[in-house]
């Protein structure tokens with residue numbers, strides 16, 4: 001039996017096709033999100049990769065910021081529950097999830113069965129999100145996927161505000177014009193993202209294992225900064241961008257099984 | 262005189278709200294005094310003196326709910342009022358500026374012309390109280406300076422410990438007496454203590470009916486969605502010292518009890534989960550927040566905010582009245598706030614809590630983090646908080662609200678079987 005999870009975020013679209021609730025037979029990502037061609041394209045890509053059609057899906061669940069605009073879905077579940085589900089499946093020892101996406105930062109505390117015990121999210125502010133890193137990458141003229149490497153060469157991380165993206169941007173610009181090395185600025189940017197995420201994680205109560213997911217988890221500079229701040233190791237979920245879509249596909253599977261019981 | 266005997270509660274609500282505004286406009290025309298008052302300042306004093314009353318917070322909420330807040334906020338912004346100031350204050354100060362401009366130039370500014378809420382007259386005097394926040398002090402001081410009119414301030418100190426000490430009640434009772442003296446000077450007539458007693462008794466009858474309505478959300482399923490309290494609240498604020506409030510709430514409570522008897526509940530279909538909403542409504546997005554919960558099968562059966570007007574006291578006893586005006590939960594320490602909310606949550610048989618992190622109301626919002634934490638330790642119920650604002654529509658993001666309440670719904674359902682009964 002096949003089930004599908006579709007996660008439409010603010011800046012990327014993800015689809016997971018799951019066989020019998022355990023085998024991931026497709027997990028696709030397209031780096032544009034809700035309102036774009038991303039959702040349709042990623043759906044087509046996943047289906048063609050799996051050699052399946054929509055009719056083969058026993059159930060489809062959508063999640064993410066754009067979840068209510070996915071016509072193919074039978075149901076919507078919040079990304080909080082889906083992240084918890086997906087991450088727990090991949091890392092059953094997970095207690096705290098730190099998820100940083102395009103416009104959200106969240107910390108989720110899991111119960112022993114992988115359910116959501118508590119979660120905290122950023123308020124109406126882009127600081128500490130993927131968008132924040134996008135802005136910084138543009139100002140610094142360093143690609144997002146090179147940021148971690150720059151960070152690893154830093155000697156003295158610069159201070160970058162974690163309360164407002166616009167403030168932080170002007171801080172970074174003035175540091176650049178003062179000749180501060182990009183390596184140090186980038187390490188500062190990563191620290192700023194980490195401090196925002198860790199603030200939320202502390203409210204959940206920090207307990208190992210701590211697992212990171214979401215698009216920003218691919219930036220190892222952020223992962224290192226979070227680990228340093230929490231003084232604990234941080235596990236990056238395998239294929240961290242698709243964990244919520246995976247969770248949605250697992251929910252879909254469980255619902256089909258539950259209904260057939 | 263309009264015959265109100267056959268009106269439903271909802272019609273009465275609309276009728277009396279309009280009537281109150283009309284009375285104020287009429288008073289102004291006839292050269293009688295109009296007072297603008299803070300929502301939890303003692304209405305008994307001015308009503309005894311036959312002064313027509315306007316409550317700017319309620320008026321601002323009405324402008325917000327009718328999607329007219331932005332115009333007023335822009336005026337306030339142009340006048341230099343900071344965006345961090347409470348949006349009730351900004352909407353009202355913006356409105357006042359337009360009224361003042363009209364009075365000075367004889368021309369009605371366009372924004373005032375097209376504002377969707379009821380027209381209110383400029384005040385001749387002001388009365389405020391700091392039992393709900395200190396923003397009100399500066400807001401009313403500004404009104405007084407801009408309009409060059411008298412301002413009566415009733416100081417109601419914060420209660421850092423409970424129960425409320427006698428000296429605090431004595432002090433507030435003295436403040437009441439001082440306010441009466443000021444009113445006598447402004448009105449040029451003696452305060453009628455016999456009438457005052459009658460007004461106090463009326464206030465108590467209104468409050469009793471209000472409490473009767475609020476208590477109905479304890480039924481499961483509930484005949485009352487507390488979102489309705491947000492609407493009916495207008496009369497407990499603006500007309501508690503008149504029979505308008507008593508008549509309307511009595512009718513509403515009768516209707517709800519009748520519904521309950523006939524198995525008619527507030528949630529069409531069957532209510533699934535019950536939530537407490539902590540904080541003021543998001544007026545410009547009231548429909549969205551209501552539907553957001555409703556579409557998930559959830560009903561609001563707990564809200565501490567309308568309880569601010571549970572002002573029961575013994576008529577004729579100033580100290581008892583002082584106690585009523587000072588014990589409201591946002592004028593008390595964190596421990597008491599938690600206790601009040603805890604009772605609301607268990608009274609409403611709630612499964613979770615939604616906290617409104619209201620950019621306007623610092624006092625109500627800044628304590629939420631700690632409050633939520635303490636309550637969860639006590640009752641183990643899931644909660645979420647969302648960013649919003651009571652009347653500045655720019656401070657609320659519908660999608661963010663939706664995600665949070667959906668996640669709350671999922672957490673409540675995950676806890677199925679361990680509900681707070």
Ligand code: SF4
Nearest residue numbers: 347393394396621622
């Ligand atoms: S909303 Fe809060 S800050 Fe504004 S007047 Fe009311 S109590 Fe004061």
